[in-house]
Amino acid sequence: MRTAVLSGKGGTGKTLLAVNLAAVAKTATYIDCDVEEPNGHLFFKPEDVQEEEVVVKIPQVDKERCNGCRKCVEFCNFNALAYAKELIAFEEICHSCGGCVMVCPEKALTEKERVIGKIQKGTAGHVRIYTGILNTGEPSGVPIIKKLLAEENPEANKRVFIDCPPGSACIVMESIKDADYCILVAEPTLFGVHNLNMVYELVQLLKRPFGVVLNKCLEGENPAKEFCLERNIKILGRIPFDQELGRLNSNARIAAGESEEYAALFADILEAVRREVRHETVADS
Amino acid sequence: MKQLLILSGKGGTGKTTIASAFIKLAEARVYADCDVDAPNLHLITGWSTEPEKTDYYGLPKAEINPEKCIGCDQCRQNCRFEAILVEEEYKVDPFACEGCGVCEYVCPVEAITMVPAVAGELMLYSDGKKVFSTAQLKMGSGTSGMLVTEVKKQMKSAAIDAQLAIIDGSPGIGCPVIASLSGVDMVLIVAEPSVSGISDMERIINTAAKFRIKTAVCINKFDTNIEKAEEIEEFCKNHGLPFIGRIPFDAYAVKAVNNGQTIVDLDCASGRAVKEVYERAVELFLEEKIG
Numbered sequence: 191m192r193t194a195v196l197s198g199k200g201g202t203g204k205t206l207l208a209v210n211l212a213a214v215a216k217t218a219t220y221i222d223c224d225v226e227e228p229n230g231h232l233f234f235k236p237e238d239v240q241e242e243e244v245v246v247k248i249p250q251v252d253k254e255r256c257n258g259c260r261k262c263v264e265f266c267n268f269n270a271l272a273y274a275k276e277l278i279a280f281e282e283i284c285h286s287c288g289g290c291v292m293v294c295p296e297k298a299l300t301e302k303e304r305v306i307g308k309i310q311k312g313t314a315g316h317v318r319i320y321t322g323i324l325n326t327g328e329p330s331g332v333p334i335i336k337k338l339l340a341e342e343n344p345e346a347n348k349r350v351f352i353d354c355p356p357g358s359a360c361i362v363m364e365s366i367k368d369a370d371y372c373i374l375v376a377e378p379t380l381f382g383v384h385n386l387n388m389v390y391e392l393v394q395l396l397k398r399p400f401g402v403v404l405n406k407c408l409e410g411e412n413p414a415k416e417f418c419l420e421r422n423i424k425i426l427g428r429i430p431f432d433q434e435l436g437r438l439n440s441n442a443r444i445a446a447g448e449s450e451e452y453a454a455l456f457a458d459i460l461e462a463v464r465r466e467v468r469h470e471t472v473a474d475s
Numbered sequence: 476m477k478q479l480l481i482l483s484g485k486g487g488t489g490k491t492t493i494a495s496a497f498i499k500l501a502e503a504r505v506y507a508d509c510d511v512d513a514p515n516l517h518l519i520t521g522w523s524t525e526p527e528k529t530d531y532y533g534l535p536k537a538e539i540n541p542e543k544c545i546g547c548d549q550c551r552q553n554c555r556f557e558a559i560l561v562e563e564e565y566k567v568d569p570f571a572c573e574g575c576g577v578c579e580y581v582c583p584v585e586a587i588t589m590v591p592a593v594a595g596e597l598m599l600y601s602d603g604k605k606v607f608s609t610a611q612l613k614m615g616s617g618t619s620g621m622l623v624t625e626v627k628k629q630m631k632s633a634a635i636d637a638q639l640a641i642i643d644g645s646p647g648i649g650c651p652v653i654a655s656l657s658g659v660d661m662v663l664i665v666a667e668p669s670v671s672g673i674s675d676m677e678r679i680i681n682t683a684a685k686f687r688i689k690t691a692v693c694i695n696k697f698d699t700n701i702e703k704a705e706e707i708e709e710f711c712k713n714h715g716l717p718f719i720g721r722i723p724f725d726a727y728a729v730k731a732v733n734n735g736q737t738i739v740d741l742d743c744a745s746g747r748a749v750k751e752v753y754e755r756a757v758e759l760f761l762e763e764k765i766g
Contacts, residue, residue: 198513199486199487199513199515200483200485200486200487200488200513200646201485201486201487201488201646201667202486202487205671224647226646226647226648226649226652226678227484227485227486227646227647227648227671227674227675227678229485229670229671229674229675232670232671232674265576265580267534267535267574267575267576268534268575285573285575286555287555287556287573287575287576287577288553288555288577289575289576289577289580292553292577292580292581293580324648324649326648326678326681326682326685327648327653327681327682327685328649329620329649329650329653330649330650331649332617355647356486356487356512356513356646356647357512357513357619357645357646357647358512358513358612358614358615359512359612359615359616359617359619359651360570360615360616360617360619361649362615363570363614363615377487378729379729379732379733380515380518380519380732380733380735381491381515381518381732384513384515384518385513385515388513388614391614392614392615395614395615396615408729413733433699436699437699437700439669440667440668440669440670440671440672440699440700440703441669441670441700441703442669442670442671
């Protein structure tokens with residue numbers, strides 16, 4: 191059972207929710223797919239961390255063999271190759287499609303591995319923590335997310351929480367590709383609603399069952415709540431705007447572990463997700 | 476024209492809130508939103524006119540002609556992106572396809588063609604005196620860096636004579652951020668006083684440093700965690716980064732945004748603080764001119 195937490199807008203509380211849901215579940219795996227800015231591990235402080243590099247394939251040129259025909263340069267749709275006196279590969283731009291190697295008539299190109307980041311696996315209490323970390327200066331974390339999600343083969347009953355990057359581009363798509371359920375976290379601002387609408391369209395496009403958690407709720411109007419009511423979107427729960435919760439979270443403390451009140455707040459949301467998933471499974475069969 | 480780019484690493488620290496205030500204070504005539512994944516600046520910059528819209532084509536996507544396909548499986552075996560699906564017939568998953576053209580190359584019967592695909596929309600607001608360049612990436616699309624480059628090109632091609640351009644960036648450190656960094660004169664990082672915020676700030680500072688761009692830091696909502704705010708200032712001091720101000724948490728900021736206003740449109744604590752940050756940012760810009 192894989193639950194992805196996403197939001198469109200950054201800073202709405204994806205990590206807060208994903209970390210606390212994993213903390214209140216009996217056994218859980220938390221996967222941090224926000225590989226550009228991973229933060230979940232700062233909360234869990236996992237132990238026995240094992241680290242593994244993530245590599246991609248990039249072309250390397252045998253200068254003796256290259257006759258300057260430029261077939262590879264013409265083929266590369268990503269403009270990752272250029273010929274100026276000799277063949278130059280722009281390693282960061284390469285998408286590792288392998289096309290240049292195929293088209294080279296002189297067999298002057300082969301592939302080598304290049305490290306773009308790493309994966310860390312550790313444990314904190316009953317939670318397994320998987321973190322993807324993209325090296326700074328690298329443009330794409332997609333290969334790291336692919337590897338992270340392929341690593342985890344949970345037993346049927348185990349709960350997996352996927353903490354997604356912000357936005358709605360390819361990295362988010364990759365993160366929710368195999369999710370059974372999506373939780374959209376929204377804050378009660380004009381920006382929050384505008385970006386909620388984007389991920390709402392995304393989960394519909396991918397036909398994923400989903401619900402919304404309203405975060406930072408104040409008394410009075412909540413444009414995000416109105417958005418959900420107008421569209422008949424399931425509201426899984428609401429997290430109040432709360433200075434103490436904010437303080438704990440800013441100090442990377444797991445709120446559910448600090449007080450019974452917060453533990454109950456997140457347990458209720460988890461229960462709402464469980465009910466929804468059960469409902470979905472019944473509806474499907 | 477000098478370009479100031481506002482970044483944060485972590486999302487939701489207040490990039491757009493601060494960018495919109497800067498635009499107002501500078502009476503900026505040229506500005507852009509490079510957060511093509513989740514653009515919001517247009518919501519509070521008060522344009523009443525409709526923008527000029529242009530389709531943005533990313534890389535082409537493969538299409539298989541089922542009449543010609545002989546099911547040899549070469550395309551599937553050679554695709555590195557698992558974009559070839561085999562159902563009743565061979566199909567391309569347009570979200571997985573990155574447009575490399577390998578399948579077209581290996582297909583022995585020319586059943587595959589690369590077809591242009593719209594990956595987003597560019598928008599240009601202009602009234603002859605000022606311009607605002609922005610864009611919206613299509614759901615799940617993968618060429619956000621290229622679209623960011625287009626947004627900046629569109630901004631510059633509007634050819635308005637201005638000293639300063641203000642650019643709102645995207646969260647993270649990946650391709651859209653890297654694309655937005657190219658050619659800018661200064662980066663302002665909006666940091667958040669939290670453990671996560673500090674970790675993310677360090678990663679964006681390292682990224683900007685790789686491009687050797689002058690970087691200044693300010694803290695938003697500093698009073699939500701004074702200890703962490705002090706840590707950020709200490710970090711800046713230790714790394715020789717100009718620290719140019721603290722902005723308090725302010726309920727009026729949310730009110731302003733929800734009314735489609737900037738925080739300097741109201742007389743409020745965050746508005747007054749951002750004004751000081753703005754003045755120091757401009758000073759830093761001028762400093763560079765002399766040096």
